[in-house]
Amino acid sequence: MINYPFLEKGATVGVTAPSSGVPSELHDVLKTACNRMEEKGYKVIIRETTWKQDKAKSAHAKERADEFNRMMLDENIHIIIPPWGGELLIETLEYIDFNNLQNKWVLGYSDISMLLLSITLKTGLATAHGTNLVDLREEYSDETTAMWESVLSTKKGESIIQHSSKKYQKEWQHDKPTPCVFHLTEQTNWKSALNNLVKIQGYLLGGCIDVIRHLVGTPYGDVQNFKENYIKGQPIIWFLENCELSTTDLRRSLVQMKLAGWFENCSGIMFGRSPANTPVNNYTVEDVYKELSEEIQIPIIYDIDCGHVPPQITFINGAYAEIQLENGRGTVIQHFR
Template sequence: MIRYPIWDRQKKIGVTAPSSGVQKELQPMLWMAINYFKNQGQEVIVTPNVWTQEKVVSSSAYVRNNELNALLTNQEISLIIPPWGGELLLEMLPLIDFNSFPTKWLLGYSDISGLLLAITLKTGIATAHGTNFIDLRGTTMDDTTASYQKVLTTLPYKSVTQQSSSFYQSKWDFEKTNNSPFYLDTPTKWRHIDPTITSQHLEGRVLCGCIDIIRHLIGTPFGDVEAFWQEHIPDEPVLWVLENCELNSADLRRNLLQMHYAGWFKHCTGILFGRSNANEVFEDYHFIDVYQILAEELQIPILYDIDCGHVPPQLTFINGAYLEVSYSNGHATVIQTFN
């Protein structure tokens, strides 16, 4: 059984940095995000380590854990959103008390996906893979990014529907994003690994994350997918939603093989891969070759270039929720049920 938090929008938003903090020259974007919530009548509590960054982390693992725990135990806070990802989230996982983890929403992606997936696998508490705090800024917001609000306010045993985006951001350019978090300049098209298939229905329990990060959970107490499946979702299919931040095609293949060999795809009935600017060709080995080989090995459908990850905007996927994806001619309807 999965436990779903409920976002009480009358309560405060908590911001802490379990991975990287925000360098001084980038802090104006942080203030824009704070003001975005204030303009909606919501108070934001920001922990000290959000404003600091040294040696690729916001603070020591102990400080990061303590500041996260301060927000988790604060009854006035209903939603926690890190400013963004980073590099060394993994350092703090052994310090977290998963046995008494509260049922409270955490939202983020990139390095933060290691924390989100670990929480869900260890506790059965749903976590939210989606936008980070810095990207909730400006005066306007696209529908895909804004969908985090209706997803996180969905009640247990209810469903929430999202649509694939119309446009995505081809490259990062903060000069063009003063009034909106993203500059959406390229038409979105979800793709099926078999180009002859124009429609497909997939369903299963969501497990989501950045491949670069979550594969490091394999073989640790924080990445026991089989134990999670047996305890919380027995006899149910799994849909993996994965994204690639920095891996070239050969790296991607090795990481996916490690996940496969570790049994992470044992109950998998489909995989959705997010858009990526890191899908570099290694010699003549293309990332599509990786997807095709994996689809053949696992005998499952694969969709790619979906709205997830480091090429925004992205949908909000809930680790543990029951996901139904209806794909048709490059677009998709995504329904998640909190049962």
């Protein structure tokens, strides 16, 4: 059985940096994001690692993990939202106290998705793949991003529906700040490797493939154990996004996941829009999707609202989902059961 946390109004947000912290020149950005959260009625507690960044990490791995563990045990903190992702979260996993995780949300993406997926696979505690804290710093959020509160305030036994965005952001324009942090200029169009109409159901698992692929073969990536002990053999839908991989590196990663059994009893795979997917010798990402779909005989949906090309739908690791793609528009219904 999956355990679903619940976000209450006036909750206290714990901010810690299990991957990268915020360098001094960007402290004002972090402070602005925290102020916005307080304006929305939340209380905010920021711990030490958040303010530090050196050698591609906020602190030594054990210090990062210990701070996260203390936040998880702190009854006065109700949800944990790191400032953003980073590079070396994997160093912390051996120090995370998975046996004493409390029933509270952890929200984030990018390198944080490695922690999210590990928690859900090892414990059956649902985790939230969506916006990070610094992207909540402006006056308001777009409709897609803003759904994070509604999704995390869904009670066990209830359902929540989200729709694909109307437009997405092609590139950052930090020199042109607006009341909404994202500059949404491009028409969103979800696609499929084979069909225009796709309907799939299953339990959601996923994250940034650049990092979660490194869980294969470790105690933190035991998908089979999760299937047997938490969802009783029900099908899985994978949501994946590529931050920096070329098409051949993406292909290698997907084949490794397939050989490790991650795609057994999988009803479908969804891929987010990507700033990468660099073709190699005329080998395109569409080729990757088509080959994988044919090999494992499941639908593949791509260019969805997930990952490093915002905005993002809030996907819950461990939720049972019904996904529909029709004429470029996507619908995601998540059941907290």
